[in-house]
Amino acid sequence: MSALVIAAVLVAGAVGAVIRYLLSRAYPVRPGHLPGGILVVNVVGSGIAGAVIGLAERAAVSDDLRLVLVTGFCGGLTTFSTWCVETIELADGGRWRAAILNVLVTLALGIGAALGLYLLVR
């Protein structure tokens, strides 16, 4: 792993984090709606990761680029901590249906996007 690749991974992760931050501000958790920005970035990031892992398997994407895109960009774009904490905050606030929906929809769409695109492109 060269210094340039490490730097590229870190910058890609930081750019992903800023996109997630801006989307989470634009589409916060609201009653009666799907849990917004975090759901979108988690599903989109999982899908990109699945696709890039699949492309890397047939050498359409180099190992370095895979590291930058998957570990860097997708890792920074998606988040596990906010997903869990927001779910518990919804449940603590008595909004059990929204909490359960947040878990199930993220899991279903995340697995669907990652596994689906992985199988499609590899």
Add this chain to the structure above:
Amino acid sequence: MPPSLAVFVGGLLGTGLRLALDTVLPHADDGFPWSTFIANLLGTFVLGWLAGGLWTRPSTPPWLKAGIGSGLIGSFTTLSAVMGAVAILDREEATALAALYLGVSLVAGLALAAAGLKVGSSLAHRPMPTEVTDDGATL
């Protein structure tokens, strides 16, 4: 500091820490992804602890919350690596391990988020009562 810049700086640090953990704890394609697992659970507890406590205080600046929460912890933890590992485990025909990894990550993540929020609440903002409102019902 503008919040977006704080998120960028936090994102550099969080991604770097996760990359370091991946390097220290590598795993085989058909093995349990310990580095992501540890990062996700550690980050979730700390985020819950902060969100339940210190961040409820009005004196905490918004850029600090954004930089540490969305930036550092948000990019240290990741869902795409979990989903990517599930896809690879599926290819390796380690479906049971994939289900176990996903299930344990989810249950432990939610439990640690709840524990973090609860432990953190001892540091939560407690507003001083400045005036007693009287709606006529109880007084």
